[in-house]
Amino acid sequence: MAGNSGKRQVRIRVKRFQPDQKAEAFWQDFDLEVEGSDRLLDALNKIKWTLDGTLTFRRSCAHGVCGSDAMRVNGRNRLACKLMMADLGARITIEPMLGFPVVRDLVVDMDPFLAKYEKIKPYLINDEPAPRTERLQSPEDRDRYDETTKCILCGACTGSCPSVWANAEWVGPAAIVNAHRFIFDSRDHAAAERLGILSDRNGVWRCRTIFNCSEACPRGIHVTDAIEEVKRAIVYGGE
Numbered sequence: 715m716a717g718n719s720g721k722r723q724v725r726i727r728v729k730r731f732q733p734d735q736k737a738e739a740f741w742q743d744f745d746l747e748v749e750g751s752d753r754l755l756d757a758l759n760k761i762k763w764t765l766d767g768t769l770t771f772r773r774s775c776a777h778g779v780c781g782s783d784a785m786r787v788n789g790r791n792r793l794a795c796k797l798m799m800a801d802l803g804a805r806i807t808i809e810p811m812l813g814f815p816v817v818r819d820l821v822v823d824m825d826p827f828l829a830k831y832e833k834i835k836p837y838l839i840n841d842e843p844a845p846r847t848e849r850l851q852s853p854e855d856r857d858r859y860d861e862t863t864k865c866i867l868c869g870a871c872t873g874s875c876p877s878v879w880a881n882a883e884w885v886g887p888a889a890i891v892n893a894h895r896f897i898f899d900s901r902d903h904a905a906a907e908r909l910g911i912l913s914d915r916n917g918v919w920r921c922r923t924i925f926n927c928s929e930a931c932p933r934g935i936h937v938t939d940a941i942e943e944v945k946r947a948i949v950y951g952g953e
């Protein structure tokens with residue numbers, strides 16, 4: 715890891731797509747000075763604010779919470795706001811995530827991704843009358859799905875999965891992570907319904923245990939393990 719202080723020059727190569735100007739995507743290099751404490755998002759903002767205002771990318775929280783700035787950096791999906799420039803070399807290549815339709819520059823269309831998320835019913839289903847206070851759960855039962863509550867729907871896992879690249883219809887890892895979050899929640903009563911949805915030909919079985927998803931997740935979720943737990947629940951029964 716490089717030091718995190720001091721100015722230095724970097725060249726950032728960006729894959730751009732400006733459909734109102736040019737039908738094909740093209741590469742553009744930007745040379746700029748960055749601080750050791752800058753994150754990649756700071757560098758992109760610097761490009762936009764001082765070199766080329768047409769550069770288009772999503773961002774909001776700048777703190778790894780909103781999930782809006784996932785992009786492919788030197789071949790790996792990362793959140794630009796969590797990536798220190800000090801940890802990158804002097805030549806950086808940025809592309810939109812693979813497996814998503816590109817809208818403009820680094821902005822991808824999240825609608826198909828969110829449609830798959832909705833497909834697994836990402837909300838508590840329990841038709842019993844609501845108790846006077848909250849629906850109670852033991853700490854052990856809460857722990858059962860704690861990790862998958864941490865998903866911020868950034869899409870980094872889904873956009874790094876070769877099975878998704880090969881088949882746009884496949885539900886993909888992010889939707890399965892969010893199904894996991896409810897399937898193993900003791901207060902929820904729709905595990906069988908979700909497992910049925912994930913048993914079909916575009917469900918969990920298209921996962922080939924490639925692990926790119928786990929490596930890409932900025933929240934440290936063991937995505938492949940969560941998918942394996944859902945596969946086991948389909949075969950041996952949910953909890």
Ligand code: SF4
Pocket residue numbers: 864865866867868869870871872887888891930931932933934935937
């Ligand atoms: Fe992003 Fe991780 Fe959620 Fe996938 S599981 S959408 S990589 S936060």
Ligand code: F3S
Pocket residue numbers: 874875876877878886887920921922923924925926927928937938941
């Ligand atoms: Fe894809 Fe992850 Fe499975 S990379 S094939 S979802 S383990």
Ligand code: FES
Pocket residue numbers: 772773774775776777778779780781782783793794795796
């Ligand atoms: Fe919100 Fe990066 S800007 S996660």
